[in-house]
Amino acid sequence: MKSVVLVLSVLLGISTAHVRLTFPPARQYDFDFLDNVRTNGPCGMQSDNNTVVTELEKGSTFNVTWHLAYSHRGGFRLRLIRGNEILANLTGNATFINDDDITSTSYAVTLPPEFVGRATLQLTRHAREWTTGSGAPYVFWSCGEVNVVETSTCNRGCPASCNNGKCTSCHHLATGDFCQYEDDCLGPADCSNRGECWRVSTSTYPRNQCFCEQGYFGRKCERENPSDFSVDIDKSKYFTRSMSPDYRIYYMIREDQSEIEIAIEANSTTWVALGWRPNGLPGTCQNFPVQYRTGEPVSEPESEPESAPETTSEPSSTGRRRRRQALPQGGVQIETEDYDSNWTCNANSWSSPGGSPQAEPEAEPEGSAEPEAEPEASAEPESEPEATAEPESEPEATAEPESEPEATAEPESEPEATAEPESEPEATGEPESEPEATGEPESEPEATGEPEGEPETGAGGGRNLHPMDCVDIIIGKAKGLFGNVGDFYTRDRSTPRRDDFYGGQDDLVAAAAKEENGKTTVVFRRKLETSDMADHAIANQQGMDVIWARGQERGREVHRPRSGLERCEAKNIEDYLFYQKDDVKYHGTSGMQRGIIRGLDFYADPNPSGGGSQCGGQLAQPSGCSGSACTYTVEWQYNSDEDEVEFTIRATMDHTQWTGIGFSQEGSMVNSDAVLAWYDEATSTGSVKDYFLGARSTSGVVEDDSQDITDTSVTYENGILQFSFKRKRNTEDAEQDMLFGDNNCVFILQPLEGGQHNGGSVQYHQSTPIASSSRVCFRACNGGLDENGGQDTVTPTVGVGDCTVYSDESCDATGLIPSIVMLMVVYFLQRVMQD
Known part of the structure; x- marks a missing residue:
């Protein structure tokens, strides 16, 4: 193991809970999404020969610091452990502390005066807006290795001398009592004199980063762009x-x-x-x-x-006016924003200081409508027992954790997760508003935080x-x-x-x-x-x-x-x-x-030419396919004499499945119009029905009160189901149908793998449907041309998803819904055009 001899840290942390320790440094690899549902306790990461070991003096007081990437509710806890044994509760006997200071990223602790030896410092951060399926707390954890000695001297963290266990100086880009933190730059010279050094964070290193002038790139602007490259593209x-x-x-x-x-x-x-x-x-x-x-x-x-x-x-002491400012170190630029010093937080009408509320809906509930399956990974105990010299070993997790233990002379530590959990944690609390329907007929609601x-x-x-x-x-x-x-x-x-x-x-x-x-x-x-x-x-x-x-x-x-x-x-x-x-x-x-x-497919043109005339068109999947290589196709033809559109859909599928087509104003399945079809081999009969998708649960997928489709047909041969139907552009059923028009265009939803059908009851689809990334217009051949005066084109397709980077996330049917307000505006305009 590498050793770094450190005694004391008095750095102050402010807001930065994806969470990971930064002092003492966390184990390699220090990921910040190690939780008690997906990873094994007590740390989520094993120690190895590349893990830094921080040397501390017994009985010393120092600041533990950590990185935070999400403003979770809840507090934290710091403990000194050895394997599954609790050696000391560094934040007292409370389960979690400071739950009224959710952006805190440091805490001063004192080591036990008599303890000497190797140990692990464990940070546990509660995410209080969530709970595991069993109802136990949902937490993130991060661990750093320490070696507590009788008397410590800083003989490895400092490039020069030290005084009272602290470094008296650090090399150019390092800071901290032990030179343990490092920036990318302090001025243009650190950016190869080809860029500017900007402070982008007050809390997470590297706080100062290089921003390169045009023509150069790289972490230090050390690389030159080719002569034919430009940020301004054709x-x-x-x-x-x-x-x-x-x-x-x-x-x-x-x-x-x-x-x-x-x-x-x-x-x-x-x-x-x-x-x-x-x-x-x-x-x-x-x-x-x-x-x-x-x-x-x-x-x-x-x-x-x-x-x-x-x-x-340490927090930087800078003003809050939007400006460039040279920091004392030299050429570091900082951009800040004005905020109202008299601002007070109002949970009923949230707006951060310096910002104004936006039209983001309170659409997703804080509580689950249906409980999710309990994960087999157990959470942490609700109460914090007092640490002693010989605590019991850590119990294994079970699906039903035992009741909260009382503090005893020989406490147990948190249980390890021992099996692969089947579900995500649930949101806790009461819904803030009526949940927004999302159209996908799933059996369980999605957790959206x-x-x-x-x-x-x-x-x-x-x-x-x-x-x-x-x-x-x-x-x-x-x-x-x-x-x-x-x-x-x-x-x-x-x-x-x-x-x-x-x-x-x-x-x-x-x-x-x-x-x-x-x-x-x-x-x-x-x-x-x-x-x-x-x-x-x-x-x-x-x-x-x-x-x-x-x-x-x-x-x-x-x-x-x-x-x-x-x-x-x-x-x-x-x-x-x-x-x-x-x-x-x-x-x-x-x-x-x-x-x-x-x-x-990055090689395929998502806007192929020849997709159809103004009054007809086609979409096929997978992208770029042709003929029998396509597993799903939809073709349409508009008849201006009857003001109706005929659709033909072909899908490769099992006879026990359904397929279909959907129409949406916003590219999502919520409040969309759909036509579903299936074939019953036992009776040699097929069905084509008009549906309205009013919620993401299966109960929200309902047959239209008015079946506004005609001339339906269904065949199933050689693993391919083909069905067709006709419908008027304006069905006069604005409540359950999408109304088409020359300037009233819609997204086409394509369920490539439908779910099972059982006597007309449709089950959750096997893969996420995809939607055209732009609206498709059903228009007359001699009129209603697009804004460029040309033919309607077949648009590229995208997944109906709501997912993340960085960050946190599975795909669901809500992904392309901008907001409830936008939906209301679209609906209002639609009604105005009808009137």
Whole structure:
């Protein structure tokens, strides 16, 4: 083991709970999403030969510090343990403390005066808005190794001399009593004199980062862009997809260079991210770089993690006016914002200081409508027993944890998780508003905070994958014409880390970013092939699951269920300025903040020509397929004489399944119009019925009171179900149908793998339906042309998802719903046009 001799730390931490210790430094690998549902206690990560051991003097007082990426409700607890034994409760006998100070990231502790030897310092952070399926507390944990000695001297952490156990000086970029924290820069010279040094965080290292001028990129602006590369692209040369109304990507394959170039345009003044992994990647991918559940090594690690941990630090004393400011160290720039010093938090009408409330719905409940299955991983005990010299060993977890233990002379420590949990933790508390229906007929409601719902069903065995699992990800941010773009990876819902954390390297071959008029543009190039374990190769005709996200902005913070910020559980006004510009923390639960596209082929044109005339068209899946290679196709033809549209759908499927087509104003399944079909081989009869999807539960999928479809037919031959029907553009059933018109266009929903049917009762679909990423118009051949005066085109398709980066999340049917307000506006305009 490496040893670092440290005695005392008096650093103050402020807001930065994805959580991980920063002093003493956490075990390698210090992921910040180690919880008591998915990972084994008491730490979620095993100690190995690369773990730093911090030397402390017995009886000494020092500040424990940690990183925080989510403003969870609840407090924390610090203990000194050895294996499963509790040696000392460093925060007293309370289960958790400081639950009224949810952004705190440091706490002064005193070691026992008589204890000497190796031990583990354990941080447990409660996420009080959630509970496990058994009702036990939901927690994150992080552990650091310490060696407590009789008398300690700082003989390894300091580059020069020390005084009273503390370093008297540090090398250029290091800070802290023991030089344990490190920034990327203190001025332009540290950015190769090709960029500016900006402070992007008050709490997480590296706080100061390089933003490169156009023409250069890299963590220190040390690399030069090719002469043919620019942040200003010719968009006509790229394929394009809209991820949300505020986020669009452009991409091209540079086959002569074996590269891909991608541009991101987002309405954002903070960080943006785009990530991908092969569609159908097995869940075993999470066993890199260590076993996912146990934290045990898979093989000898190729290299150590980054030299400087990302940690908390002293709060900087800066003003709050929006400006550039040179800090005392030299050329560090800082951007801050005005806020009202008289501001007070109001949980009933949340708005952070300096921000204004946005039209984000209170759509997702804080409580679950139906209880989820209990995970086999047990949570921590509710009461904290007093520590003694010989506590009992840690009991194994059970599905039904025992009642809360009383404090005894020989306490038990927290139980280890011993089996793979089947479900996510539930949200706790009462719903704040009527939950928004989301259209997917699932048997269980989705948990929409952190953790964010049920994981995606994986292929090929292993764990089910959440959209953030095993993702190669690029994160970009900009200050004016200066950009910071990096190559990252995340094995789970932890905050993404640079590739060198995993033993890899930054594989970008060009990168630039800019921010102008509230819009951030990030452009980068990367080789298609890679040997880096923290990267995914991009191949022709290979579908990729692509996730995107942007940072939360002041006044637009969205957590479902509400976090400690919205519930006014922070102490100071500055604590409510938690999500700072370009500080990579949680992206929020709104579908306008993050999402997923499934099965994207970067080689295929998502806007193929020849998709149909103005009065007809076709969509086929998978993207770019033709003929028998297509597993789902929908064709339509508009008859202007009858003002009706005829649809024909073909799907490869089992005879026990249903298929169909949906129509939506917002690209989601909530409040959408659907036609479903199935075939009963026993009776040789088929059914085609008109449905309204009013909620995501199966009870919300109801047959229309008025069946506004005619001339239906169903056949099933050789594993292919084909059905057709006709319907009027205006069915005069505005309550349960989408009304079509020359200027009333809709998204087409395509359920590629429907669920089972049982006598007309439809079950949950086997894969998430996908939707056209733009609206499709059903118009007359001689009129109603699009705004360019040309024919209607077949639009690209995206997954109906609500997922994350960075960050926290499975795919659900709510992903493309901007807000209840927007839905109300659309509905109102629709009614006005009818009148």
